[in-house]
Amino acid sequence: MSNSTAHTNKRWILPLVLPCLLYLLAQLLSSHRIFDNHVLVVYDLRLAALTALLVLFGYRVIAGTTLLAVYILIFRPEPEIYELFCYQLAALISYFLYKQSTGWRSAASFGRIKLTTKRIIWLCVCNALLNTVMNEVICLLTNYHSSSEMVLDHVFNAEVLVRIQGVMNGCVTGIPLFYTVLRIICRPQYWFTCVRTMKAQFSTNVGLSQYAAWSVLLLILMYCLNTPYQGNVLFTFYSLILIFPLMLWSSVRIGYVFTAPVWTVMMIVLAKNNANYIALNDDFMLHQMLVSTVIFIFTLTIVIMGVLARFNMLRFEQLLHMGLTDPMTNMPNLRALKADVKASPNSTVCLIQVPEVDLFARRYGLHFRARYQKKLGETLRTKLNANEKVYYHAGYGLLLKLEQPSWGRLSILYRSANTFRYSHNNQQLGFRSGLGYCRATQFCDDVYSLTGKLGIVSGLSVVSGKPENLEAQSSRAIENHIVGRTDIRTVLQKTLDNDAFVLMAQPIVSTRGEERYHEILLRMLDEEGRFIPPDRFLPVATEAGLAPDIDLWVIKNTLKTMQLHPEHCFSINLAPVTVCRASFVNSVQLLLTQFGVDPHRIIFEITEADALSDTEQSQNTVRSLKSLGCRVAIDDFGTGFSSHARLRDVSADILKIDGSFIREITENELSHYIVESFCHVARMKNMQVVAEYVENEKIQRTLERMNVDWLQGYHIGKPVPLLTLV
Numbered sequence: 001m002s003n004s005t006a007h008t009n010k011r012w013i014l015p016l017v018l019p020c021l022l023y024l025l026a027q028l029l030s031s032h033r034i035f036d037n038h039v040l041v042v043y044d045l046r047l048a049a050l051t052a053l054l055v056l057f058g059y060r061v062i063a064g065t066t067l068l069a070v071y072i073l074i075f076r077p078e079p080e081i082y083e084l085f086c087y088q089l090a091a092l093i094s095y096f097l098y099k100q101s102t103g104w105r106s107a108a109s110f111g112r113i114k115l116t117t118k119r120i121i122w123l124c125v126c127n128a129l130l131n132t133v134m135n136e137v138i139c140l141l142t143n144y145h146s147s148s149e150m151v152l153d154h155v156f157n158a159e160v161l162v163r164i165q166g167v168m169n170g171c172v173t174g175i176p177l178f179y180t181v182l183r184i185i186c187r188p189q190y191w192f193t194c195v196r197t198m199k200a201q202f203s204t205n206v207g208l209s210q211y212a213a214w215s216v217l218l219l220i221l222m223y224c225l226n227t228p229y230q231g232n233v234l235f236t237f238y239s240l241i242l243i244f245p246l247m248l249w250s251s252v253r254i255g256y257v258f259t260a261p262v263w264t265v266m267m268i269v270l271a272k273n274n275a276n277y278i279a280l281n282d283d284f285m286l287h288q289m290l291v292s293t294v295i296f297i298f299t300l301t302i303v304i305m306g307v308l309a310r311f312n313m314l315r316f317e318q319l320l321h322m323g324l325t326d327p328m329t330n331m332p333n334l335r336a337l338k339a340d341v342k343a344s345p346n347s348t349v350c351l352i353q354v355p356e357v358d359l360f361a362r363r364y365g366l367h368f369r370a371r372y373q374k375k376l377g378e379t380l381r382t383k384l385n386a387n388e389k390v391y392y393h394a395g396y397g398l399l400l401k402l403e404q405p406s407w408g409r410l411s412i413l414y415r416s417a418n419t420f421r422y423s424h425n426n427q428q429l430g431f432r433s434g435l436g437y438c439r440a441t442q443f444c445d446d447v448y449s450l451t452g453k454l455g456i457v458s459g460l461s462v463v464s465g466k467p468e469n470l471e472a473q474s475s476r477a478i479e480n481h482i483v484g485r486t487d488i489r490t491v492l493q494k495t496l497d498n499d500a501f502v503l504m505a506q507p508i509v510s511t512r513g514e515e516r517y518h519e520i521l522l523r524m525l526d527e528e529g530r531f532i533p534p535d536r537f538l539p540v541a542t543e544a545g546l547a548p549d550i551d552l553w554v555i556k557n558t559l560k561t562m563q564l565h566p567e568h569c570f571s572i573n574l575a576p577v578t579v580c581r582a583s584f585v586n587s588v589q590l591l592l593t594q595f596g597v598d599p600h601r602i603i604f605e606i607t608e609a610d611a612l613s614d615t616e617q618s619q620n621t622v623r624s625l626k627s628l629g630c631r632v633a634i635d636d637f638g639t640g641f642s643s644h645a646r647l648r649d650v651s652a653d654i655l656k657i658d659g660s661f662i663r664e665i666t667e668n669e670l671s672h673y674i675v676e677s678f679c680h681v682a683r684m685k686n687m688q689v690v691a692e693y694v695e696n697e698k699i700q701r702t703l704e705r706m707n708v709d710w711l712q713g714y715h716i717g718k719p720v721p722l723l724t725l726v
Contacts, residue, residue: 006353010026014186019064020071020177022049023084030170031271035284041163042292043271047087047131048174051123055097055107055175057181062092083137090130096121109183111256113311116304123175128167132160148693158289165292168273172299173264180261192673194257201310202253205502218246222266226273237277237291238271244298248305256306261543267295283514328370331377331392338447340401341440349447349452350437352380352417353397364424372422372429373398379420380413397433401440410437410467434461436471453646456615468658488532488540495524496549503557505570505725507717508567508690508710517603520558520713522550523718538575547575552587559595559602561575561722566596568725571603571633581604585624592628599629603654607635622652629656633690638678654710655682659693662713666698679706 023290026049031042053061056297065088071079099106101118108115168527183190221243243266251259270277277635278287324336332340354372363370370392377390377398382389384400391399400413417433436457443450457468495501505518522557524532541547551574558570604625606618622632633654638661659680664671675691682689690701694713703711 012060015053015061016064016067019050019053019187020119022053022182023068024564025049026174026178029268029594031268031274033274033288035280035288038159040159040288041166042274042288042456043170043267044163044167044176045170045178045268047091047127047167048170049126049178050087050091051095051171052175052178052182054091055098055123056179056186058099065224067122068212072667081590082142086131086134086138089134090127093130094122094127095413095628097126099233104596110179110260111307111309111310113205115306115360119175120172120300127171128164131167132164162285162288162292165296169267169292169296169299172296172303173260173267176260190455198255198257201257201313203253206253214246214250218243221246222269224276225270225277225568228276229279235277237287237294240277240291240294244294244301247298247302251302252309253304256303256310259302259306263299267299268297282677300584324395326370326392328367328372328394329377329392331374333391334393334399334447334451336389337391337393337399337401340510341447342444344387344401344403345441345444346404348402348437349440349443349450349454350400350402350405350410350413350435350467351397351451351458352376352400352413352430352433352435353455353458353462355459358431368424369394372424375422376420381415382695383409383413383416393451396451397458399451399454402437405437407467414461414467423564432462434458434463435467436461436470437467440619468723485540488537489544491524491532492537492541492544492546496546496553499554500525501550501557501558503561503722504719505555505722506712506719508571509716510710512710515569517571517654518725519571519605520573520697520722522554522573536587542575542577548578548581548584551575551578552591555588556591558599558722562597562601563595566598566601569601569603571605573605573635576607582617582620585621585628588625588630589628600631603631603633605633605635605656606652626651626653638674652685652687654690655685655687656690656692659713662691662693662699662703672702675703676706679708700713 023046026045030044032048033040033042052066053064069081069084069088072084098118101122102115105115110116110119180190180194184194186314221234221239224232224239225237225243227235229235245264247259247266250262251452275289278284278291280487324339326330326333337349341349357369357372360372375390377392378401380398381390385403388403391401393399402409405413414433414435417435419430420433421428421430423429434457436454436459438450438454438457440447440450453470457470457472461468499544502519503525504523506521507516507518509516522534522538524534524537526532538547541550551572558572562568562570592602606622625632631653633656634652635656636658637655638658655678657675661671661675661678665675679689688709690710690712691708692712694700694703694711694715696715699713700711700715
């Protein structure tokens with residue numbers, strides 16, 4: 001038989017056959033008692049069986065219920081056909097209302113919080129009330145008093161209340177049970193789904209001893225309820241009240257999927273043995289009504305609490321998943337890595353960093369980075385073992401947790417990352433990647449620190465072209481360098497906030513007898529009072545964005561000194577980022593006005609890379625400073641690319657030749673001719689020349705013969721504190 005034929009049989013034959021079997025089974029499991037020559041409904045599952053069939057199969061089950069009606073009409077007593085008609089009509093009407101309320105989700109499995117309220121209202125309460133009303137209507141129309149006869153002038157008497165609650169109890173507990181059985185019959189694999197769901201709901205905090213104690217107590221109470229009265233209160237319906245907290249605990253801790261069928265089986269057994277805990281005496285009807293009400297309330301509470309507990313557990317799992325997942329890539333994040341590393345401390349953590357992606361992310365947006373890293377992660381995941389994972393950490397890249405990888409595997413992962421191509425806007429993009437790795441043993445409690453350290457070695461890996469180990473000596477040296485830079489950054493901010501920089505002044509002497517001037521040099525002290533070299537803290541200041549603030553601090557304090565000694569002339573170095581700020585010139589103008597200093601006595605030194613760059617803002621800054629009356633010097637000239645050609649496009653007053661040429665001017669003939677060419681070009685541009693690093697008499701004489709205008713170096717004069725100079 002083909003798959004399509006089997007599917008057709010399940011779709012149409014099962015709804016035709018199952019109604020008869022399920023209805024007869026429900027009739028067998030239902031319970032009634034004879035009271036005052038009337039049949040009293042204690043627990044009725046027949047309406048639940050027909051409703052469950054409608055929920056699962058929909059209106060296809062009408063043919064099967066019609067066949068059931070024919071069977072009842074031919075083989076069963078006449079009263080049963082009236083009862084079946086009431087059940088069928090009530091089930092159809094309530095299902096129609098339920099279907100309109102829930103839509104396509106109407107056949108979903110039970111235990112969902114969004115459907116539970118609607119199912120209780122339409123499939124249980126509405127169902128039972130409709131069935132009761134229809135029974136009364138049938139009685140009036142046929143003048144026949146069925147086994148569930150009602151007296152019209154006592155519609156709200158105890159017997160009616162017990163019947164309604166017996167039917168509603170049957171619907172609340174029976175519909176989920178029959179629905180589950182029917183789904184297993186239609187698709188046997190659903191049994192494994194139920195078992196998995198049951199295991200998932202089983203609280204990890206419920207130990208075997210707790211479960212055993214719960215089972216024993218439940219069995220003892222059920223024994224008492226189902227054993228004839230023994231002269232003890234436990235053998236009355238008082239034990240029913242004690243069962244409730246046990247089932248409530250089970251519903252919350254063990255789960256709705258397990259508790260619901262257990263409670264249904266208990267209801268069937270208790271209804272069958274109703275006479276054992278409710279004696280047939282003068283108070284029987286009152287006791288029966290109380291028991292029926294208590295069971296109904298218990299049932300609703302157990303169902304609702306079980307569904308709420310399942311809902312809370314699902315929400316907790318969703319929140320846990322959100323906390324361990326990156327929202328843009330849906331990949332495990334750093335928290336997930338931290339948890340996995342704690343569980344497997346001997347694993348190796350790798351960081352794959354792609355620096356160039358940041359540039360493209362600025363153009364195409366953050367989603368470009370996320371999509372690229374996600375696709376790269378999918379590629380790398382194919383090369384990992386089952387217990388190894390890929391994680392995403394925004395700002396760093398991809399993290400991998402590997403189990404004792406060999407150098408060969410690390411090399412394969414490195415090559416895979418570098419040969420990976422990403423398709424974007426009909427372009428195949430490939431980026432250079434770096435891979436840093438380290439054993440996670442010593443970082444189990446500080447994965448965040450490990451990520452930062454791996455960022456160091458992955459950057460080294462981009463340059464070296466191979467995976468880099470954090471535990472290698474070279475990597476540790478770079479790590480210590482980074483740690484030192486962070487310490488400098490802390491001291492830098494503290495020094496700026498407290499105005500604690502030290503200004504030094506080094507003389508620059510004229511070879512033509514003009515008045516000397518001094519270059520302002522910035523110094524910073526560490527927390528122990530030791531000088532930190534400028535080449536260590538100035539790059540950190542630039543990276544931190546503090547360089548413009550420091551430059552303005554230097555200018556302000558230099559002008560403050562010149563306010564008291566206006567005859568002095570000073571040169572001040574400017575950082576590259578300062579030159580590119582549009583507001584810088586305006587700040588200088590305000591400071592010059594504030595301290596009343598002659599702008600011509602200030603020289604701003606700008607490095608060749610900034611002064612000769614094609615950046616429009618840097619060119620505007622040079623022109624604006626000169627328009628204020630300040631002079632501009634090009635510092636470190638000769639270190640840039642094609643300096644001669646680019647010099648013709650800039651207008652400066654002074655040219656400072658880089659010291660690397662001056663040091664070798666007497667020993668290296670090439671350096672001698674290079675300096676001569678610089679001087680020649682400067683004269684053509686009507687610029688004065690300053691030679692740095694004049695360290696001995698021989699260099700000084702050579703420069704004087706070249707007609708260099710100004711000399712600076714330790715042979716000319718060492719830096720001294722600015723305050724001692726004035």
